[in-house]
Amino acid sequence: MRSLSQKSTGMWIIAALVVLLLILHQDNWFWTDDTLVFGFMPIGLFWHACISIGASLTWALATVIAWPLDDAVTAEPETKSEEAAS
Amino acid sequence: MDIIDHKGLPQLIIILLYLGALLALGLFSSRLFKGTKEDYQVASHSIGPFLLLMSMFGTTMTAFALVGSSGEAFKEGVGVYGMLASSSGIIHSLCFFVIGVKVWKLARRNHYTTQIEFFRDRLQSDFIGLLLFPILVGLVIPYLLIGVISSGVVVQSLTAGLSPDLFPVIGPDGNPIRALNGGVPTWLGSLVICVVVLVYVFFGGMRGTTWANTMQTIVFMILGIVTFYVIASKLGGQDGLMANLKALGESIPENKSTRIEMSKMKFFTYLLIPLSVGMFPHLFQHWMTAKSANTFKVPLICHPIFIMIVWVPCVLVGVWATGSLMPSKPPLPLIPGTNVVNANAILPFLVNTQTGNILSGLLAAGILAAIMSSLDSQFLCLGTIFTNDVLTHYKGKENVTDAQQVLYTRLFIIAIVAITYGLGLLKPPSVFALGVWCFSGFSALFPIVFAALYWRGLTAAGAISGVFAAITSWSVMFYQAVQQGTLRTFVLELPFGGETYEVMPVVAMLLSSLVTMIIVSLFTPKPSEAVLARFFD
Known part of the structure; x- marks a missing residue:
């Protein structure tokens, strides 16, 4: 279980990464660039596909360093997973 | 064949x-139904x-x-x-x-x-x-x-x-x-x-x-x-x-x-x-x-x-x-009665x-x-x-x-x-243009749910005023868009430094909701400490 201070630092790291993603999202530098990445993908589209991947990585990190709830505290043992049941 | x-x-x-x-x-799936309201509405929290x-x-x-x-x-x-x-x-x-x-x-x-x-x-x-x-x-x-x-x-x-x-x-x-x-x-x-x-x-x-x-x-x-x-x-x-x-x-x-x-x-x-x-x-x-x-x-x-x-x-x-x-043939699908290509039909057409x-x-x-x-x-x-x-x-x-x-x-x-x-x-004629307006309306209410979860100072009057502000600003801009016939393309035009910037109406809706909610909450009574204790650890 992570300590409160570790979780708090994690939250700030995730907040900073989200702000960074939002800044990178406004990619004025590629606005008029018609370069084709890999010979077929317009760079504006490629950049934003990378933003999507970056978002996934950021949220993956959030589940490790900044997860707000501990299942040990919140889980209710009587519930049964659908996936476990099927 | x-x-x-x-x-x-x-x-x-x-x-x-x-x-x-x-x-x-x-x-x-209905064979697994347990017959309770909780099971019907939220699958017994089992997903x-x-x-x-x-x-x-x-x-x-x-x-x-x-x-x-x-x-x-x-x-x-x-x-x-x-x-x-x-x-x-x-x-x-x-x-x-x-x-x-x-x-x-x-x-x-x-x-x-x-x-x-x-x-x-x-x-x-x-x-x-x-x-x-x-x-x-x-x-x-x-x-x-x-x-x-x-x-x-x-x-x-x-x-x-x-x-x-x-x-x-x-x-x-x-x-x-x-x-x-x-x-x-x-x-x-x-x-x-x-x-x-x-x-x-x-x-x-x-x-x-x-x-x-x-x-x-x-x-x-x-x-x-x-x-x-x-x-x-x-x-x-x-x-x-x-x-x-x-x-x-x-x-x-x-x-x-x-x-x-x-x-x-x-x-x-x-x-x-x-x-x-x-x-x-x-x-x-x-x-x-x-x-x-x-x-x-x-x-x-x-x-x-x-x-x-x-x-x-x-x-x-x-x-x-x-x-x-x-290919130039067959020609791209047009919106009936116009020469405008029906963009939403592009994928089915292809x-x-x-x-x-x-x-x-x-x-x-x-x-x-x-x-x-x-x-x-x-x-x-x-x-x-x-x-x-x-x-x-x-x-x-x-x-x-x-x-x-x-x-x-x-x-x-x-x-x-x-x-x-x-x-x-x-077949309401403008229903497809309503999509972004619905989304904007929900976005304008976002400050209310965020404040309810993270701000002890939120009051009922503040939240209610915020909702009214959101819906009023939504209605005013929606009316303008209908009057101008620009439901699909309506934007606010913001003149600044000699240039005009196009701003989505959601910005005005969200800001009006946020500002109203904060100001009213600052001057109205909060829920009791006993209530707040149930929501804030």
């Missing part, structure tokens, strides 16, 4: 098989990470993800991905993280199923429920209508040619409209879709909805990729996928492969639209199905990638259709003209899957809101048994499906 070659027939058979499979799934991911993704991705994305890319170029998709990848997961997990914890502790139950308890105000009820329902209904009408249109256009004698579609000039003639009529297509969704939601409740959503999400993701591959191979005319992709990439005109015609400020302010996810009542109900807090982790991580998997191929297909490799009948049928199933995976959650959610927040709330929980609540939810769902179908038959 005859069946495969008969235009419209393979498509119809595939659609019917797909709907049959959905019905079977829904009915099977694991994979099902939660698929159901939430399927719910947030409407037909727009497949048809609209290629259509918008055809009109605006590759910039639509950044404007609508990558922004959603960041913001949707942010909402799951910041709102979803926290609200799940509070709801489990205090036994809420709907947003209104949460707000009433958090703010100790019955009026906030009365105020939110018509607003939430009013914002969901146009969204539902879009799904109901689109399903009829999709079935008709992709079964065109099936029976021109039985289902003739004649244009104003007296000639048949080729793209639609002989297709299953829209009233019948919409009716069948509504009935199928009704059956599996009615019998399966949230469990049936979640299972169906999962199956539908898998279907539309796989079919989207297959369609992309086949269209790329046909349009490119080269040997091998990479050679085709390169040829098609080079064929895209500069104004579509860049954003030279797109407003930077409009692109930036579009970022606020996906905040709507934080206030979608149907998504709130899906959050409540999670087995544990950790169940949210997989959806949080995978949602942006899933958006990318669906949107990138569709956007590429849309911009290819503007390129030099697009599938019809560049692929065979079988893939065309499969794509029809894929588009219907995307539509139905949103419709089912919205029907169930409205049935739940009517039952919990109106009927049971005012009749008193002690006066309504669990079985009666399940029955009422089902009856309300039937009524909502019937009303929505009836409204859909009227």
